Amino acid sequence: MFQDSPIYDRLVAERGDIPTQTRREAERVTRELEYVMRPLQSFGAPAPAPERQASPGAGWQRAALPPPGHRPY
Template sequence: MFQDSPIYDRLIAERGDVPTQVRREAERVSRELEFVMQPLRSMDRSHYGELPSSAPPAPQWQRAALPGPGQR
């Protein structure tokens, strides 16, 4: 992306390659989360049957009208 940019090269030299570090850390956390969630997923399927295919819909909040003048 910015590999041929002298400004980008200078920033990497001063601060390190932050986007690459963040990407690696996100991938590591994702792998750890997958590892931790595996026992829960297999337990849910074996003890409770198949997991639901989708989550229930989120509650829908409705804005109630405020009473007008003289209404209460």
């Protein structure tokens, strides 16, 4: 994006290539999360049977409004 900019080149020389470092760190965290989210598969256990597909919007939902008379902490 800024590779042809002398200002960017000077900043990279002084501070390091922060966007590249950030991207690499984000990729590493993504790989770790993928590993953690599949704990049974990572230990060689058979994967659980797929559950039936839930309809969109099913599952946990936050209440739109607090109950009447509710006061925040």
